[in-house]
Amino acid sequence: MSQEPLPSALSHVRADGSAHMVDVSAKVETSREATAEATLHTTAEVLALVSAAGMPKGDALAVARIAGIMGAKKTSELIPLCHPLPISKVVIDFELEAAGSVRILATVKTRGVTGVEMEALTAVSTAALALYDMIKAVDKHAIIDGMRVLAKSGGKSGSWNIAPQQQENPQGELRA
Template identity: 45%
Template sequence: MDKATHFTHINEKGQAHMVDVSEKLNTERLAIAYGEIHMNREVAEGIKNQVIKKGEVLQVARIAGIMAAKKTVDLIPLCHSIALTKCEVEFSWKSDQILTVQCLTKTVGPTGVEMEALTGANVALLTVYDMCKALDRQMKITNIRLLEKAGGKSGHFVLADEK
């Protein structure tokens, strides 16, 4: 298998392993992940007007996303423990009934923070679902993806088709 198609988390014996990043340079690393949750009008209005019985949905979901990004190493078996230097979780309305999230993560270190950004975005949306499921069990989480990655040897990546 050539280097371009080699899976870094599989060793020469075909076994899963954690990649050794000890020889990599510490560089500033950034990742931005995106996702959406589609909901009925009642839930959307409840979130916007802050009248959901469980509390302020977006504030709780923001904290959950940040906490999840920090705990990615505990959830994804072969991830490295990363000291995040920044994590932001931001929400916006794509339409009347589609809420979007972006999770930005940063660090200075030998490995990237894509998994932390993706985990943060996912858990933020799962928290919205959890807090609002009594009003809409058909909410749909979609379009989870990496929008941007910067730093390290592989260079800068920006998703070609934005949202």
């Protein structure tokens, strides 16, 4: 016997309190996109090796880029209540900063009935973890932080972006 969620209840929780996957079959298909970021902090010396593809394990950025793409594609297998989506495009970019940090950006696109924020977050976190794995032989103290969604578009709730001042200060008290 199936129990549907109560109208005022959380969307992923049935009346008896058990989790369920939301029925999205009645939703309108639209083009959807989401961008997420994370930052890996290391040393300037390690960053020089990364930018020169001189890490002991090989080209760290190439490996991290492929890992991020694979992560986006596997999101519904990793996050229990995510729907499998037809991913149209995944872009993984890296911004190397002289102080020794790498800003990782993931943008995911689809045409479907539910958003790709989780795919963008999974892509950026997988890319960050792969980058950490590639550099841990020379920097066991690297830190990954600042993972968040920066922007999304499409769907019933429309589009939004994090304000520029929040992008510059992710640890601030403002929230979008």
